[in-house]
Amino acid sequence: MEMRVLSWNLFHGRAVPPAGRDLLDEYAATLAGWRWDVALLQEVPPWWPRPLAQAAGASCARVLTSRNFLLPLRRALAVRWPDRVRSNGGGANAILVRGARIPEHRRRRVRWWPERRLVHAVRLDSGVWVANVHLTVPREDPGQEDLARALRAVLGWAGEAPLVFGGDVNQRRPAAPGLAHVAGHHVDHLFARGLRRASRAELPERGPLSDHAPLAVDLVSDD
Amino acid sequence: MTKPLTALAVCAALAGGTLAACGDDDEESASTTPAAAPATTGAAADVVVVDMKDIEYVPRNATAKVGQTVRWTNSDPVAHTVTAKSGSDVDSGTIDPGKDFETRFDRPGKVDYVCTIHPNQTGTVTVR
Numbered sequence: 327m328e329m330r331v332l333s334w335n336l337f338h339g340r341a342v343p344p345a346g347r348d349l350l351d352e353y354a355a356t357l358a359g360w361r362w363d364v365a366l367l368q369e370v371p372p373w374w375p376r377p378l379a380q381a382a383g384a385s386c387a388r389v390l391t392s393r394n395f396l397l398p399l400r401r402a403l404a405v406r407w408p409d410r411v412r413s414n415g416g417g418a419n420a421i422l423v424r425g426a427r428i429p430e431h432r433r434r435r436v437r438w439w440p441e442r443r444l445v446h447a448v449r450l451d452s453g454v455w456v457a458n459v460h461l462t463v464p465r466e467d468p469g470q471e472d473l474a475r476a477l478r479a480v481l482g483w484a485g486e487a488p489l490v491f492g493g494d495v496n497q498r499r500p501a502a503p504g505l506a507h508v509a510g511h512h513v514d515h516l517f518a519r520g521l522r523r524a525s526r527a528e529l530p531e532r533g534p535l536s537d538h539a540p541l542a543v544d545l546v547s548d549d
Numbered sequence: 550m551t552k553p554l555t556a557l558a559v560c561a562a563l564a565g566g567t568l569a570a571c572g573d574d575d576e577e578s579a580s581t582t583p584a585a586a587p588a589t590t591g592a593a594a595d596v597v598v599v600d601m602k603d604i605e606y607v608p609r610n611a612t613a614k615v616g617q618t619v620r621w622t623n624s625d626p627v628a629h630t631v632t633a634k635s636g637s638d639v640d641s642g643t644i645d646p647g648k649d650f651e652t653r654f655d656r657p658g659k660v661d662y663v664c665t666i667h668p669n670q671t672g673t674v675t676v677r
Contacts, residue, residue, distance in 0.1 A: 498603065498604055499603065499604065499625055499626050499627055500626075500627070501626045501627070506628065506643075507627040507628050507666060508666065509666055509667075509668075510604065510627065510666060510667050511667060511668055511669060512669075515627075523665070523666070525665075526632075526663070526665040526668065527665060527666055527667065527668050528668060529668050529669070541668075
């Protein structure tokens with residue numbers, strides 16, 4: 327089994343430099359144009375996962391993270407003034423899957439404060455689990471406890487099944503014991519178990535979209 | 550509806566300066582890749598040592614003599630590779646944390662290499 331995994335923090339749908347307008351269409355076209363089987367997305371405007379998935383011909387699973395109180399109002403403001411509203415437009419993480427169903431979706435809260443953070447994971451038809459995370463790393467967590475907490479949750483869901491775990495972990499040198507580090511760039515990282523790297527990690531060209539580079543790698547079954 | 554919306558937008562914009570940590574707390578920072586530096590000489594005089602630390606090769610640009618061995622030491626908690634892009638066909642495979650990889654360069658030239666796990670981690674060895 328082969329699988330190309332992409333991780334991308336969408337910077338709440340903004341660009342660098344600021345575009346001053348809603349960029350859903352640009353993000354949707356960009357994601358749809360890349361080759362991937364699974365996309366782990368962080369800092370996604372909460373109303374974006376479905377149109378992003380539709381544009382890419384994918385299924386999706388979403389979790390809401392921070393600043394989602396009065397979401398319809400936040401959405402109205404963020405669509406009109408995305409670069410002023412910034413993350414106050416609401417937050418979500420999403421897993422998009424091409425060419426496979428999502429029979430199961432699990433989530434676990436990792437932290438309430440200073441931001442609500444969650445890890446979530448989907449089980450694919452093939453039995454592979456894919457987990458997506460966006461972590462805050464406050465000064466009191468030098469030991470990467472949030473990362474360990476997220477990983478424990480995912481290992482509990484996945485059991486012995488093959489697993490991909492990644493996203494924006496907000497650390498340059500994260501440790502995920504028991505998993506192989508298959509790709510990393512700045513604070514965005516991908517780990518795997520039961521799958522090995524079949525290509526160089528790559529940074530697909532994104533133009534001005536987001537303040538994070540997307541990170542992609544091909545994985546293949548160990549057996 | 551327009552006026553209350555505008556007022557709320559102003560409030561949100563003002564609040565954004567203090568509340569919008571999510572989008573700002575993890576922006577990409579400028580590269581801290583060190584400038585070219587002379588390679589560290591290992592305990593054995595004929596070995597050039599390149600450290601792999603903080604997702605970088607240190608020094609990024611190393612120099613070796615023809616016939617000299619270059620040793621890469623992984624001081625990171627994550628795996629790396631040393632994979633030539635040009636000038637050589639060297640490919641270390643995965644170098645786990647705490648492990649070394651070494652090879653000898655028998656011809657003069659410049660070898661550009663990359664970590665296939667970390668796309669921005671690049672280095673060169675100039676063989677003279």
